[in-house]
Amino acid sequence: MQDPSAYIKQHIRTVPDWPVAGVQFRDITPLLSNPRVFRVLIDQFVHRYFDTRPAAIAGLDARGFIIGSVLAYELNVGFIPIRKKGKLPFTTVEETYELEYGSATVEMHTDAVQPGDRVVLIDDLIATGGTMLAGARLLQRLGATVIEGAAIVDLPELGGSARLRAAGLPLHTLVDFAGH
Template identity: 90%
Template sequence: MTSATDLLSLRPQDYIREHIRTVPDWPAAGVQFRDITPLLQNPRVFRVLIDQFVHRYFDMRPDVVAGLDARGFIIGSVLAYELNVGFVPIRKKGKLPFTTVEETYELEYGSATVELHTDAVKPGDRVLLIDDLIATGGTMMAGKRLLEKLGATVIEGAAIVDLPELGGSAKLHAAGLPLYTLVDFEGH
């Protein structure tokens, strides 16, 4: 790990990268799980992480930040606070208590559904959609569709990590969603 004095010589993305833990063979053999929890545990690293997003979106100023269940809630809510805008959660099906819209998407071994309260955004709202990681892109694509069903415009999708070999970022770009990620990891 980098010392505080070495931090000055690193790009923020490199500093963030070295604090992402790789867990081999989890949740299945051959998978290299990219664990962001060390980023959240260290206050200096967490600040550097959040500041990268704040600097990116300060002038873009979305009307609202939408975070994808569950780690997108952590980054998204702090970012919304720093930007002085609202935050809305996009949750797994059955977790929201009010009237919702839902979107089902395909996973590697089945499907999943996410939901959003019908009053979470207004038509014309400019929304930043955020998650911790882009793999196959299914969750972020479902979030984009939900927000658009309610008339919002997703100005950008953002994540800490992109796994480009899994094709999600290419799929999201092809669907017209601009993306911003801090770190790319080869492999899965």
């Protein structure tokens, strides 16, 4: 088999001009619909975290739930959903972050982690880094240690991965795409 990152990358669909003109949308749904590719994808993360076994995997709403929950299952650790504001039914802690136009807020349950828990924070893609940084701040406010941020795709030209590393978050991505 070829290099797993190259194999994964060739199964990511680029949709031009979506959701707006000029954007090259990186669509991971082909990775998910092909059982072999999906297994290769998940195995890349399982092998990375198998020996360093975190206490939990935190997934960012919504595509981070897909990868994160399967990874948590495979590692036999808990899964923590970090959701958009207003979606969680119990007591929450929230973090607001800036978007290109406006802001957004993510939340998680106050009992999702315990002080000292080692957590991997995962999403499908890193663009500007705002959502992942907000998720990391939530986990840290509750006393968890975010051992690494992880994603399938990095869009380095948008500056998110550099921003996350500058904020002190170790980062692991499988593939990167030039441009937007």
